[in-house]
Amino acid sequence: xxxxxxxxxxxxxxxxxxxxxxxxxxxxxxxxxxxxxxxxxxxxxxxxxxxxxxxxxxxxxxxxxxxxxxxxxxxxxxxxxxxxxxxxxxxxxxxxxxxxxxxxxxxxxxxxxxxxxxxxxxxxxxxxxxxxxxxxxxxxxxxxxxxxxxxxxxxxxxxxxxxxxxxxxxxxxxxxxxxxxxxxxxxxxxxxxxxxxxxxxxxxxxxxxxxxxxxxxxxxxxxxxxxxxxxxxxxxxxxxxxxxxxxxxxxxxxxxxxxxxxxxxxxxxxxxxxxxxxxxxxxxxxxxxxxxxxxxxxxxxxxxxxxxxxxxxxxxxxxxxxxxxxxxxxxxxxxxxxxxxxxxxxxxxxxxxxxxxxxxxxxxxxxxxxxxxxxxxxxxxxxxxxxxxxxxxxxxxxxxxxxxxxxxxxxxxxxxxxxxxxxxxxxxxxxxxxxxxxxxxxxxxxxxxxxxxxxx
Amino acid sequence: xxxxxxxxxxxxxxxxxxxxxxxxxxxxxxxxxxxxxxxxxxxxxxxxxxxxxxxxxxxxxxxxxxxxxxxxxxxxxxxxxxxxxxxxxxxxxxxxxxxxxxxxxxxxxxxxxxxxxxxxxxxxxxxxxxxxxxxxxxxxxxxxxxxxxxxxxxxxxxxxxxxxxxxxxxxxxxxxxxxxxxxxxxxxxxxxxxxxxxxxxxxxxxxxxxxxxxxxxxxxxxxxxxxxxxxxxxxxxxxxxxxxxxxxxxxxxxx
Numbered sequence: 212x213x214x215x216x217x218x219x220x221x222x223x224x225x226x227x228x229x230x231x232x233x234x235x236x237x238x239x240x241x242x243x244x245x246x247x248x249x250x251x252x253x254x255x256x257x258x259x260x261x262x263x264x265x266x267x268x269x270x271x272x273x274x275x276x277x278x279x280x281x282x283x284x285x286x287x288x289x290x291x292x293x294x295x296x297x298x299x300x301x302x303x304x305x306x307x308x309x310x311x312x313x314x315x316x317x318x319x320x321x322x323x324x325x326x327x328x329x330x331x332x333x334x335x336x337x338x339x340x341x342x343x344x345x346x347x348x349x350x351x352x353x354x355x356x357x358x359x360x361x362x363x364x365x366x367x368x369x370x371x372x373x374x375x376x377x378x379x380x381x382x383x384x385x386x387x388x389x390x391x392x393x394x395x396x397x398x399x400x401x402x403x404x405x406x407x408x409x410x411x412x413x414x415x416x417x418x419x420x421x422x423x424x425x426x427x428x429x430x431x432x433x434x435x436x437x438x439x440x441x442x443x444x445x446x447x448x449x450x451x452x453x454x455x456x457x458x459x460x461x462x463x464x465x466x467x468x469x470x471x472x473x474x475x476x477x478x479x480x481x482x483x484x485x486x487x488x489x490x491x492x493x494x495x496x497x498x499x500x501x502x503x504x505x506x507x508x509x510x511x512x513x514x515x516x517x518x519x520x521x522x523x524x525x526x527x528x529x530x531x532x533x534x535x536x537x538x539x540x541x542x543x544x545x546x547x548x549x550x551x552x553x554x555x556x557x558x559x560x561x562x563x564x565x566x567x568x569x570x571x572x573x574x575x576x577x578x579x580x581x582x583x584x585x586x587x588x589x590x591x592x593x594x595x596x597x598x599x600x601x602x603x604x605x606x607x608x609x610x611x612x613x614x615x616x617x618x619x620x621x622x623x624x625x626x627x628x629x630x631x632x633x634x635x636x637x638x639x640x641x642x643x644x645x646x647x648x649x650x651x652x653x654x655x656x657x658x659x660x661x662x663x664x665x666x667x
Numbered sequence: 668x669x670x671x672x673x674x675x676x677x678x679x680x681x682x683x684x685x686x687x688x689x690x691x692x693x694x695x696x697x698x699x700x701x702x703x704x705x706x707x708x709x710x711x712x713x714x715x716x717x718x719x720x721x722x723x724x725x726x727x728x729x730x731x732x733x734x735x736x737x738x739x740x741x742x743x744x745x746x747x748x749x750x751x752x753x754x755x756x757x758x759x760x761x762x763x764x765x766x767x768x769x770x771x772x773x774x775x776x777x778x779x780x781x782x783x784x785x786x787x788x789x790x791x792x793x794x795x796x797x798x799x800x801x802x803x804x805x806x807x808x809x810x811x812x813x814x815x816x817x818x819x820x821x822x823x824x825x826x827x828x829x830x831x832x833x834x835x836x837x838x839x840x841x842x843x844x845x846x847x848x849x850x851x852x853x854x855x856x857x858x859x860x861x862x863x864x865x866x867x868x869x870x871x872x873x874x875x876x877x878x879x880x881x882x883x884x885x886x887x888x889x890x891x892x893x894x895x896x897x898x899x900x901x902x903x904x905x906x907x908x909x910x911x912x913x914x915x916x917x918x919x920x921x922x
Binding site for chain 2: 601603618619620622
């Protein structure tokens with residue numbers, strides 16, 4: 212049965228408490244937060260009657276009495292397994308709050324600002340005001356409203372005109388589940404000015420299996436001719452609910468690549484919403500989701516072509532095992548003046564078990580008359596011919612399956628232009644593939660060594 | 668001892684009996700050609716040898732290097748030294764040729780108790796074999812067979828054979844669709860691999876291949892049975908008289 216869920220009373224109490232701790236925030240932000248909470252109170256959580264939520268039931272999240280997570284003591288060693296320390300700039304957030312102690316910031320080119328939102332709000336909130344909350348539509352989405360209402364910390368990146376930041380800025384969001392269900396609402400703002408270049412990575416991890424609710428929102432502004440890469444990794448614990456919205460605003464000839472890798476968690480909703488507002492801008496929306504057990508991974512793409520001569524490319528591959536449920540909702544809106552739009556969408560899915568399920572839905576709304584829009588979705592199982600071909604060369608059935616899955620995943624990994632990021636993500640993918648242990652490659656020795664270390 | 672001993676082999680595909688009692692002995696170092704018209708069962712025989720599960724063996728036996736081939740899975744047969752060059756090689760996007768072949772070689776090496784080869788040692792070996800088949804090095808990093816021309820796919824099969832060094836190679840219509848230049852290159856690669864221990868079965872529809880790879884024996888397969896065997900001259904005779912000639916012989920043999 213579908214129940215219409217309302218914002219529980221609980222949220223009002225939590226919001227009041229939160230307001231007390233956020234009194235130092237600038238008044239424009241306090242006003243924005245109040246309005247966002249009012250909107251959330253009005254709508255409550257969405258139900259499956261809502262077209263945008265048709266395939267995913269969020270009632271469990273709606274009905275769980277989450278509390279705002281607080282600071283938690285975490286050691287550097289606890290974070291070591293996540294492999295983020297190889298990146299020179301690594302910002303760590305514990306339960307949504309910045310940890311200076313655990314973070315490392317490499318020297319940045321002149322004028323580049325990389326800070327926690329909380330610090331930026333203390334030091335120079337005026338720098339945030341031109342962009343913060345200007346793009347994310349909390350009217351449309353209850354989770355965005357909730358995120359805005361509880362906006363407090365996250366990452367702030369500002370790259371001035373013409374500046375190139377070579378190394379990825381790696382942001383690790385760690386949830387440390389407590390005894391009671393906890394939530395956090397990371398809020399990020401990335402601004403790349405004209406002709407600048409930057410790569411930002413959001414990586415969501417957990418230190419336990421308890422029930423958590425991470426509700427992140429990122430506003431990414433790529434000004435004229437800026438080049439921005441964004442990576443989103445979700446690999447949280449079994450009790451984690453991860454909701455995120457990436458709202459991208461692109462200027463003239465801006466080039467943005469987004470890469471999502473969803474690996475684990477109970478329920479993941481991954482919203483990617485680029486608006487190609489400047490002429491000649493390009494956006495790559497690349498993703499791989501690998502669900503297992505009873506996991507739900509819901510990808511909601513909303514690509515808005517608002518200007519002429521823009522290209523968007525959506526490629527999402529899903530691997531679904533166990534009783535998992537995957538969703539790909541690919542919505543493309545071509546506005547009236549967006550002539551010569553070239554929009555492409557491809558969603559390919561592999562179902563590895565009889566009980567796995569995928570809902571894939573293209574939704575094209577075209578108001579211009581000279582456009583090229585294509586979409587395609589495939590749902591399949593292993594290709595028997597390919598399996599036999601590999602086995603006839605001596606690979607065991609398990610290895611052959613593993614190799615074919617890796618090949619399928621590689622289609623997405625190969626679109627990542629940063630080699631360190633590609634390697635980093637490939638390791639995660641290989642470890643997460645079913646039958647990883649059966650495949651004897653050079654990685655197996657690494658695994659053995661790591662196990663020995665853990666035991667020792 | 669013979670390398671391959673097929674006795675009274677009967678096999679079904681989708682419930683239809685295709686092989687109706689094949690007998691064939693292949694000794695080490697011998698090259699046998701199996702010729703026959705479309706639908707005679709040539710490819711079925713190749714698939715059964717490569718242990719494709721959808722081909723159901725209903726009677727008979729196959730002994731490969733002293734072991735029961737019918738007890739083996741495809742990967743076991745491959746590791747034991749049986750290689751089939753596919754009539755239609757499969758495209759595998761997302762995996763490079765080099766990665767795939769090293770994984771395959773290491774699977775067979777592991778099976779034989781040999782050390783696995785790392786990329787540093789493997790690449791020179793693969794490059795050498797690719798030169799033999801006149802394949803550009805850019806194919807190393809291209810996804811397996813993806814976007815290859817028909818001729819490139821067939822050459823890639825022979826590169827794989829050269830890397831895996833099988834005891835028995837079954838070439839399933841490797842010549843089909845090749846132009847004369849590609850046919851010469853493929854034949855050169857295959858001939859370079861002939862030695863006194865390695866046996867080959869060339870499954871083909873056309874006599875042309877046998878001008879370049881001269882077999883020791885030619886067998887004519889019609890309607891699931893070998894109806895005639897002989898030396899290389901049999902292929903020429905077939906070319907002149909056509910398969911209908913052997914079909915007549917078969918009709919005679921039946922009575």
